[in-house]
Amino acid sequence: MASLDTLTLPLDQTSGDDLAAAGLEYRRVDADGDDFRPFLQAVGRGFLGGESTDAEVDNSRLTLRTRRLTGVFDRAGAVPAMPVGTIDSWATALTASPGRTIDLWAISAVTVAPTHRRRGIARAMIGGELRTAKAAGFALAGLTVTEATIYGRWGFSPAAWASDVVVDTRRARWTGPQAPGRLDFVPKDSLVERLHAVHERVRVRQPGAVPGWDGRWRGLAGLAPGDKAAERVRAVVYRDADGVETGVLVYTIDERDDFSAHDLEVRTLFAADADAYAALWRFAIEHDLVGRVKAWLQQPVPPVQWMVDDRRAVTATLTDHHWLRVLDVPAALAARAYAAPLDLVLRVDDPLGLADGTWRVTIGDDGEAAVMPTDAAAAVEMTVGALGSLLLGGVRATELAAAGLVKAGMNECAALDRAFAAAVTPHLDIWY
Structure with missing residues (x-):
C-alpha cells in the first residue's frame, strides 16, 4: 500500500x-x-x-x-x-x-x-x-x-527518539575499533544515489525508520537551491574490505575564532555496520583544526560515547522525534515481531473513535501476534497514544503506567515489557 x-x-x-x-x-x-x-x-x-x-x-x-x-x-x-x-x-x-x-x-x-x-x-x-x-x-x-x-x-505520541550529539574533540581520545576498510572523499553530485543506497540498508533494520527521498538527499548534500552552506559541504564514504560502500558522512566546517578549534557540523551520518560507524566517527573526531563535532538525529544512546576515553567529552541530548498514531489496532500489533509470549485482553481508549475497542492479544513462542476483538473484561487499559508509544518497544509499559496512561497490574505490565522489548532501539534518522 x-x-x-x-x-x-x-x-x-x-x-x-x-x-x-x-x-x-x-x-x-x-x-x-x-x-x-x-x-x-x-x-x-x-x-x-x-x-x-x-x-x-x-x-x-x-x-x-x-x-x-x-x-x-x-x-x-x-x-x-x-x-x-x-x-x-x-x-x-x-x-x-x-x-x-x-x-x-x-x-x-x-x-x-x-x-x-x-x-x-x-x-x-x-x-x-x-x-x-x-x-x-x-x-x-x-x-x-x-x-x-x-x-x-x-x-499521536512519541515512539522513536533521537539524540543531538556534541563531542569536545580536545578531550575525546579515540579508543574505539580500528575499521579494516577505507575512507574516500566523494563529489557532492554523487551523494543523492550514495545516501539513498546506504540509508536503504540501514532503515530496513531500524525500527522507527522510514525511507528517504531525492529531495531530502539533495538538501543534505548541499544540492538544493538556497542552501547558504552548500559551497562548504564535503562528504566521505567508507568501503569495507570487499569494496562495498557501507557508510557515508556529509559535513561542513564552521569557523570559530580559535582557528585550531572549528566546528565540524555533521549533516548526516549513515552507517550500515559497526565498522562504518566507527570509521566515520573517528574521521570526524580526529579531523584537523576541529574542536567540536556536532551531529543531530543520532541514536538515542549513541555508541560513540563508548569509543573515546572520556565519555563526558560526548554530550547527547535526547528528544522525542517520531510520533505515531494507531488507526487499526490488530494490524498495527501484527506488524512487528515480539520478544516473549503474551496472552491478555487489551482495552484501547480513542476519543476520536478510530481505534477504540477491546482485543485479545495472543503472542506465541514464534513472536507473532494474533489480535481479535472480544467482549471479555480487559486486564489492561491504555490510551491510543500510549499504544503508539509502546508499539516499537521504545517505551516500557511500567513507565506509562506510572504516568497514568496504562492501567494494569504489576504482572500485566511486566508481561507487556517482556513481549514488547525491542531487538533494536527505535530510531528515526531524518526529518519528514
Whole structure:
C-alpha cells in the first residue's frame, strides 16, 4: 500500500463541511498549478522561513508533485490565494521491527496562519488526514514534530527518539575499533544515489525508520537551491574490505575564532555496520583544526560515547522525534515481531473513535501476534497514544503506567515489557 497514489483519494467530507461552516474553503493544491507557490509561501511562513526563489520553488515541485497537498483558504482575506492552513501527506513504509515494515500515512507541513488560530483549521486538517488514512486501510499515521504540545490531542505520541550529539574533540581520545576498510572523499553530485543506497540498508533494520527521498538527499548534500552552506559541504564514504560502500558522512566546517578549534557540523551520518560507524566517527573526531563535532538525529544512546576515553567529552541530548498514531489496532500489533509470549485482553481508549475497542492479544513462542476483538473484561487499559508509544518497544509499559496512561497490574505490565522489548532501539534518522 506504500505505493498507493494518495492523490486519487477524495478530501474528507466532514472536514470540508466544518470548514465551510466557518467560512473557509478546503481543497487540494496542485504542485504543477498556479496555487503551488502561495502554498509553499504559507508553509515557509508557518516555519518562520523566507520567501522561496524561483529555483527553490522548482526544486520543491520535484518532491511535492507526488504528495497530497491540501490547503485551507479564506477567500475574504487580503491575499485570498494564499492558504491560511497547509498540510502535506503521502504513503510510505515504517520499519516496525528489523526486516519488517508496515504501511504508514506520513504527514508533514502542518501550518496554521497566526491570524486564523482557534477556528478549527488544525482540527479539520489533521482529523481529515486520519479519517482518510483509516478509510484507505492504513493502520498507522506518523509525523515528526517541531512542537511537542500539539499532536497528542489527535492521538499521536512519541515512539522513536533521537539524540543531538556534541563531542569536545580536545578531550575525546579515540579508543574505539580500528575499521579494516577505507575512507574516500566523494563529489557532492554523487551523494543523492550514495545516501539513498546506504540509508536503504540501514532503515530496513531500524525500527522507527522510514525511507528517504531525492529531495531530502539533495538538501543534505548541499544540492538544493538556497542552501547558504552548500559551497562548504564535503562528504566521505567508507568501503569495507570487499569494496562495498557501507557508510557515508556529509559535513561542513564552521569557523570559530580559535582557528585550531572549528566546528565540524555533521549533516548526516549513515552507517550500515559497526565498522562504518566507527570509521566515520573517528574521521570526524580526529579531523584537523576541529574542536567540536556536532551531529543531530543520532541514536538515542549513541555508541560513540563508548569509543573515546572520556565519555563526558560526548554530550547527547535526547528528544522525542517520531510520533505515531494507531488507526487499526490488530494490524498495527501484527506488524512487528515480539520478544516473549503474551496472552491478555487489551482495552484501547480513542476519543476520536478510530481505534477504540477491546482485543485479545495472543503472542506465541514464534513472536507473532494474533489480535481479535472480544467482549471479555480487559486486564489492561491504555490510551491510543500510549499504544503508539509502546508499539516499537521504545517505551516500557511500567513507565506509562506510572504516568497514568496504562492501567494494569504489576504482572500485566511486566508481561507487556517482556513481549514488547525491542531487538533494536527505535530510531528515526531524518526529518519528514
